[in-house]
Amino acid sequence: MATAILDEYLGAALQSPPEGRVSNDVELEIMRYLESEFEDSGIDRCADIFALGYVNSLFALELVTFVERRFDITIGTDDLDLDNFRSVEAMARLVGTIRAAAGR
Amino acid sequence: MNALAQDLRRFAEDHAAAAGEWDRAGALPDEVVRAVAARGWLGAAVPDTHGGRRLDPVSFGELCAGLGGVCSSLRGLLTVQSMVADVIARRGEDHHRAWLPDLAAGRVIAALAATEDGAGSDLAAVGTRVEPVPGGLRISGRKRWVTFGETAGLYLVLGVTPRGPTAVLVPRDAGGITVEPVRGQLGLRAAMIAHVTFDGVVVPAAHRLGAAGAGLTHVVAAALDHGRYSVAWGCVGMARACLDLSARHAVARSGRLAQHQLVRRLVTDMVAGVTTARLLCEHAAGHPRPDRTMLAKYVAARTAAQVTRDAVQVLGAAGCAPGHPAERFFRDAKLMQLIEGTDEICQTHVCDAEFRRHATRGAA
Numbered sequence: 098m099a100t101a102i103l104d105e106y107l108g109a110a111l112q113s114p115p116e117g118r119v120s121n122d123v124e125l126e127i128m129r130y131l132e133s134e135f136e137d138s139g140i141d142r143c144a145d146i147f148a149l150g151y152v153n154s155l156f157a158l159e160l161v162t163f164v165e166r167r168f169d170i171t172i173g174t175d176d177l178d179l180d181n182f183r184s185v186e187a188m189a190r191l192v193g194t195i196r197a198a199a200g201r
Numbered sequence: 202m203n204a205l206a207q208d209l210r211r212f213a214e215d216h217a218a219a220a221g222e223w224d225r226a227g228a229l230p231d232e233v234v235r236a237v238a239a240r241g242w243l244g245a246a247v248p249d250t251h252g253g254r255r256l257d258p259v260s261f262g263e264l265c266a267g268l269g270g271v272c273s274s275l276r277g278l279l280t281v282q283s284m285v286a287d288v289i290a291r292r293g294e295d296h297h298r299a300w301l302p303d304l305a306a307g308r309v310i311a312a313l314a315a316t317e318d319g320a321g322s323d324l325a326a327v328g329t330r331v332e333p334v335p336g337g338l339r340i341s342g343r344k345r346w347v348t349f350g351e352t353a354g355l356y357l358v359l360g361v362t363p364r365g366p367t368a369v370l371v372p373r374d375a376g377g378i379t380v381e382p383v384r385g386q387l388g389l390r391a392a393m394i395a396h397v398t399f400d401g402v403v404v405p406a407a408h409r410l411g412a413a414g415a416g417l418t419h420v421v422a423a424a425l426d427h428g429r430y431s432v433a434w435g436c437v438g439m440a441r442a443c444l445d446l447s448a449r450h451a452v453a454r455s456g457r458l459a460q461h462q463l464v465r466r467l468v469t470d471m472v473a474g475v476t477t478a479r480l481l482c483e484h485a486a487g488h489p490r491p492d493r494t495m496l497a498k499y500v501a502a503r504t505a506a507q508v509t510r511d512a513v514q515v516l517g518a519a520g521c522a523p524g525h526p527a528e529r530f531f532r533d534a535k536l537m538q539l540i541e542g543t544d545e546i547c548q549t550h551v552c553d554a555e556f557r558r559h560a561t562r563g564a565a
């Protein structure tokens with residue numbers, strides 16, 4: 098019981114830093130953004146963010162806006178698919194694909 | 202004063218006095234549309250490479266506030282034109298050359314056709330069908346309350362496919378489109394509002410702007426986000442105009458009214474409201490996130506509704522006179538709490554964004 102309370106109290110501090118949980122810089126950027134959005138430092142790179150609490154259609158749009166601005170890319174019509182924004186890993190993969198197609 | 206502010210002031214001097222007449226007649230005269238177009242304002246969301254004069258977010262906001270302080274229907278024209286142009290610029294590369302120069306020059310007016318009898322706040326419930334047919338896509342359904350639907354040459358239509366909602370560009374001359382003008386509604390009376398029926402209208406398949414399923418969440422939602430930003434600033438403009446009318450009235454006649462504490466309180470709260478709404482709009486300009494835009498629109502619309510109401514109070518009978526700007530702004534302001542996301546929809550989203558920051562850790 099005491100440990101559970103302590104765990105919750107220290108929640109953030111006990112989690113590993115995002116650097117240890119992502120596989121590249123793009124994932125790291127996205128992870129940092131989501132962690133500040135959710136004030137949660139325990140998000141898994143493969144976790145379905147649409148299954149986290151209080152995520153709505155407007156948040157889906159926010160993610161598109163963030164990814165396009167942060168990585169200076171334009172997401173094509175066919176890539177505007179919720180599944181491409183479902184997790185840190187999925188968003189980073191989308192950024193990688195678009196960058197590769199643009200030769201960057 | 203910068204060049205835009207000067208242009209807006211001159212435009213207001215030339216046109217504001219006639220806005221009551223546009224409202225009464227239920228139509229925005231062509232020459233006013235041409236005057237706005239001639240200043241390049243209808244191209245405010247069109248990139249310069251496509252004949253527009255794209256404004257930075259704050260300047261665009263000032264433009265919306267400036268026109269909003271003249272006439273909300275006119276600001277509505279800027280809003281719909283810019284939201285459709287912005288979506289085409291961002292999501293419709295194949296359509297840049299066909300539409301952006303004409304939209305920028307005001308040769309074509311654009312409109313958003315999303316709302317239906319059975320789908321307002323809940324746009325996921327739209328029933329307008331978009332089906333593949335030989336030669337393209339066939340669109341069938343009835344849209345309601347389309348701002349500038351009467352004069353539009355291009356509609357951005359929200360429809361549904363078996364795989365989910367989608368957004369399609371439909372030119373007016375596609376054939377099979379019936380337009381029923383709406384007149385005499387509470388406000389935005391000069392906004393050429395119409396119900397628009399699409400009866401098996403066929404357009405090329407390339408006119409689809411969002412992948413099926415993403416048409417609502419990423420295309421129409423982005424258009425509405427743009428529109429919300431524009432409405433928020435428009436509300437600041439109309440509230441500012443009503444504050445000016447009230448203060449001028451209070452200090453007139455040797456300041457008889459200005460001496461009353463209760464009148465001073467009304468005016469003080471107007472100053473507080475207008476300043477707060479403007480700051481939130483400026484904040485939204487610097488933080489382009491849909492929930493910040495929604496917060497700005499929510500506060501600005503409520504402020505406009507309150508300030509215009511209090512303006513009628515301070516002005517007394519003068520503000521109720523036919524054609525007086527205060528009574529028109531009062532009617533128009535109420536609608537700002539409905540369009541581009543009702544107050545309640547804004548509350549839902551702003552609150553979600555707040556709860557999000559507190560929910561996951563507790564649940565883990």
Ligand SMILES: Cc1cc2nc3c(=O)[nH]c(=O)nc-3n(C[C@H](O)[C@H](O)[C@H](O)COP(=O)(O)OP(=O)(O)OC[C@H]3O[C@@H](n4cnc5c(N)ncnc54)[C@H](O)[C@@H]3O)c2cc1C
Nearest residue numbers: 313314315316321322346347348389539540541543545546
């Ligand atoms: C002047 C004017 C211009 C317009 N221009 C356009 C246009 O250009 N294009 C277009 O497509 N549409 C347009 N509209 C339509 C407008 O977008 C809708 O009226 C608006 O979205 C609300 O939908 P509704 O009228 O169906 O009301 P409803 O969605 O039925 O809402 C009725 C009430 O229920 C509340 N409510 C609904 N859902 C919820 C919920 N989930 N939680 C809490 N409360 C809820 C609402 O807040 C509201 O108070 C226009 C409307 C007006 C009046």
